[in-house]
Amino acid sequence: MCKHVLNAQVSIRSPCCRLWFDCAQCHADSQTHTLKQTMEMVFACKKCKKCFRKDMDEFEDSDEYCPHCDNHFVIEAREPKARLEVEGEDVRVDARMLRDERVKRKEELSVWEDEGEANRLG
Incomplete structure (x- = not known):
């Protein structure tokens, strides 16, 4: 399994080390x-x-297919892209990572926000 090309359809035999x-x-x-x-x-x-085997000097459009099963092996390569994700359990098992929009959340205040005149010290 290639980590550079995700949809590789063929393996290639290197001519140097076989x-x-x-x-x-x-x-x-x-x-x-x-x-x-x-x-x-x-x-x-x-x-x-x-x-x-394919001779690349005489490569044509019909040579883009496997001669045995007609698998189209000359396609645009899909390369892996970096992603940033949060790892967690499967949401079907544990849905605590998901936010439920139906539940009204209580607005949280930080220590720097003013709650009003009644709760001030001094």
Whole structure:
């Protein structure tokens, strides 16, 4: 599972070390050598689990599909985005993290706010 491209449809066999990776960044993270450039790519479809070769010099629109299962593997990559969330229990189990708009909340005062003339000291 690639952490750089969330919707990777194929794995790519690197020509330098003959290992399988989902993207070039995964190869760079795990290997010490640089990725060798080649025009003949070997892919493994993640849908049907079969391997196939593509010549990138003669790549056409029909080559964007797996020859075995017609899985469209040339799609726009979805990359993970940073999010800031509050971790809690499942809301179906514990809904204390959610605000119920039906309940009227009592307005809270801080120590710096004036409650009125009657509660002043001195």
